[in-house]
Amino acid sequence: MSQGASSKKSTASRLPGNKSTKFIPYLIPGILSLAVIIIVPFIWNIYLSFTRWRGVGPVRFVGLRNWQRLIGDATFWKSFINSFWIIVAIVVIPTILGLLISSVLTDVIQKKFNSGSASFIRALYYLPQLLPVAVASIIMGWIFRPDDGAFNALLQKIGLGSLQHNWLGDPGSALPVLMFILIWIQLGYPIVIFMSGLQRVDPELYEAASLDGANWWQKFRVVTLPSIIPELLVVILTATIGALKTFGPVYLLTKGGPGTSTIVPSYYSYNQFFQLHQVGYGAAISTALTIVIIVFSVVFTLIQGRVEKNMD
Amino acid sequence: MTQANAEIVTNQSGSTLPVTSKDKKSKHIRSWGNWVALILLILGAVIMLFPLLILAMNAFKTIGDYNATGPLSLPAHPTMSGITSFWVSSNFPMKFVNSLVISLAVAVMGVVLSVLNSFALGIGRVKGNQWIILLIMLANMLPQESLLYPLYTIFKDIGLYNTQLSIIIIFTVIQSAYGTYLLSAVYGTFPQAILEAASIDGANRWQVLRKIVLPISWPTISVLFVFFFVWTWNEYMIPMAFLMDDSVQTVPLALATIQGQHTMDATTLAAASLLSIIPTIIFYVIFQRKLNQGIVAGAVK
Numbered sequence: 001m002s003q004g005a006s007s008k009k010s011t012a013s014r015l016p017g018n019k020s021t022k023f024i025p026y027l028i029p030g031i032l033s034l035a036v037i038i039i040v041p042f043i044w045n046i047y048l049s050f051t052r053w054r055g056v057g058p059v060r061f062v063g064l065r066n067w068q069r070l071i072g073d074a075t076f077w078k079s080f081i082n083s084f085w086i087i088v089a090i091v092v093i094p095t096i097l098g099l100l101i102s103s104v105l106t107d108v109i110q111k112k113f114n115s116g117s118a119s120f121i122r123a124l125y126y127l128p129q130l131l132p133v134a135v136a137s138i139i140m141g142w143i144f145r146p147d148d149g150a151f152n153a154l155l156q157k158i159g160l161g162s163l164q165h166n167w168l169g170d171p172g173s174a175l176p177v178l179m180f181i182l183i184w185i186q187l188g189y190p191i192v193i194f195m196s197g198l199q200r201v202d203p204e205l206y207e208a209a210s211l212d213g214a215n216w217w218q219k220f221r222v223v224t225l226p227s228i229i230p231e232l233l234v235v236i237l238t239a240t241i242g243a244l245k246t247f248g249p250v251y252l253l254t255k256g257g258p259g260t261s262t263i264v265p266s267y268y269s270y271n272q273f274f275q276l277h278q279v280g281y282g283a284a285i286s287t288a289l290t291i292v293i294i295v296f297s298v299v300f301t302l303i304q305g306r307v308e309k310n311m312d
Numbered sequence: 313m314t315q316a317n318a319e320i321v322t323n324q325s326g327s328t329l330p331v332t333s334k335d336k337k338s339k340h341i342r343s344w345g346n347w348v349a350l351i352l353l354i355l356g357a358v359i360m361l362f363p364l365l366i367l368a369m370n371a372f373k374t375i376g377d378y379n380a381t382g383p384l385s386l387p388a389h390p391t392m393s394g395i396t397s398f399w400v401s402s403n404f405p406m407k408f409v410n411s412l413v414i415s416l417a418v419a420v421m422g423v424v425l426s427v428l429n430s431f432a433l434g435i436g437r438v439k440g441n442q443w444i445i446l447l448i449m450l451a452n453m454l455p456q457e458s459l460l461y462p463l464y465t466i467f468k469d470i471g472l473y474n475t476q477l478s479i480i481i482i483f484t485v486i487q488s489a490y491g492t493y494l495l496s497a498v499y500g501t502f503p504q505a506i507l508e509a510a511s512i513d514g515a516n517r518w519q520v521l522r523k524i525v526l527p528i529s530w531p532t533i534s535v536l537f538v539f540f541f542v543w544t545w546n547e548y549m550i551p552m553a554f555l556m557d558d559s560v561q562t563v564p565l566a567l568a569t570i571q572g573q574h575t576m577d578a579t580t581l582a583a584a585s586l587l588s589i590i591p592t593i594i595f596y597v598i599f600q601r602k603l604n605q606g607i608v609a610g611a612v613k
Contacts, residue, residue: 014437014500026428026432030488041462121357130596135567138571248549265455266457270549
């Protein structure tokens with residue numbers, strides 16, 4: 001979110017002879033539509049979190065009751081603990097794997113073999129990212145079907161039939177399998193972004209490091225990692241926001257279950273909204289999630305700005 | 313996740329990966345480690361590809377075949393019946409056209425809105441532009457379910473609930489938030505000399521936008537167009553809540569609907585999934601060069 005357009009105190013635009021106020025008409029369609037589609041619903045939703053409403057009929061103001069209930073609600077806290085694991089699956093593991101894979105692709109495959117095979121391998125890793133999340137989830141749900149799914153069949157074939165399992169239906173395995181599916185969906189994203197960042201790195205830096213006798217790990221630490229910090233920060237920010245908002249895979253694969261073993265905040269509030277018609281309570285959950293996302297984004301952007309300043 | 317993940321999309325043609333002459337010299341010296349790295353990466357790629365390969369294999373099986381030999385064997389009696397049955401039962405051509413209309417409209421309108429916003433914020437430097445951008449970014453940060461009830465009420469009142477227009481309006485605003493964020497950063501660094509020359513020639517703001525800013529930033533704009541198209545195509549939650557009638561639904565919704573029917577047999581589901589991903593793969597092939605440029609535009613900022 002750090003912007004190139006620095007906010008100077010003067011009211012001059014970048015177009016000589018034009019005051020910046022003259023540009024306001026260009027903002028009107030954008031701000032008006034933002035107000036109607038985002039700002040008003042956002043405030044409205046906050047208001048709803050202080051009410052009791054069944055979705056139809058009268059809206060009753062109940063003060064802080066929903067919020068008090070939220071604090072004592074074990075399922076709510078469970079949903080945020082699960083969010084932590086979703087972040088591990090969408091941010092932590094793909095970012096680490098993505099760093100390794102993209103640097104090996106750039107550093108070894110592209111240089112020692114050829115750039116065609118590097119691009120081809122990259123495209124294979126990227127494939128799940130292209131699919132609509134709903135479709136990708138349904139495909140993986142199909143693979144993990146308990147009775148006739150491909151994964152159980154594979155276990156049988158390689159002699160591990162005793163491990164066969166209702167993967168998404170067992171409280172012990174549902175969350176790890178969901179995490180595996182999310183890693184599968186996500187992995188291509190950091191790889192592609194990191195590789196594009198690595199194309200910037202001066203090859204002579206690697207050569208100099210090699211001449212100094214640096215091994216692959218040392219080159220990775222000293223040359224690769226520092227040069228793609230901007231990309232690294234962008235990936236962490238966008239992927240964490242995405243992870244906190246995770247809905248589709250949970251809705252389509254586990255419905256938060258079995259029990260509450262895979263419940264996440266988005267699904268929990270959706271469930272309150274549309275299955276239980278507890279609109280006020282659903283609004284409180286989604287407002288809480290929104291606050292977490294905004295606080296994270298602002299704090300992270302501040303850190304990002306500081307890191308980028310230090311690099312200059 | 314879609315917002316975040318599709319930020320940068322790339323191609324497989326290798327044109328982004330320059331090979332210098334130095335690379336060629338050292339190419340012949342491949343250590344054991346290099347080969348191990350290659351083999352590990354290919355192994356990983358096979359794991360990534362495995363679900364899709366299995367899916368494609370079973371999409372052309374009969375259910376009898378599947379029950380007899382399981383999901384891991386090749387089809388003994390290849391059939392198109394799963395594909396055709398989903399094609400007919402979901403009215404796939406109609407779902408495809410619905411997705412296409414919605415995604416195209418959002419891409420066009422989203423780009424227009426992003427350009428207007430960014431012109432005012434990046435080049436016009438309207439007072440408080442940083443804060444305005446942050447406000448606009450709310451559209452990306454808010455969890456979509458928090459918007460559902462208010463939007464439902466608004467669109468019901470103006471009679472647009474259960475229409476494609478409602479989805480088009482909502483996603484135009486949501487997508488243009490990212491567009492404004494990216495493009496206003498680009499316009500914030502737009503070459504000053506060009507702007508000065510234009511003002512000496514006496515061009516007014518609208519002329520500067522149309523004749524100078526638009527053509528020069530066209531590469532970034534076309535990348536945004538493709539992103540908006542693909543992201544909107546892939547959306548799920550809001551369309552599910554807003555498009556109730558079969559006649560207005562999109563491709564991902566059609567697949568989710570049949571997945572919800574628990575009696576659905578494995579081969580039909582595989583065929584339906586395969587058919588649903590074909591349009592995405594085709595766009596990828598068509599747009600890959602454009603998306604490729606997006607790496608430069610989108611990676612940082």
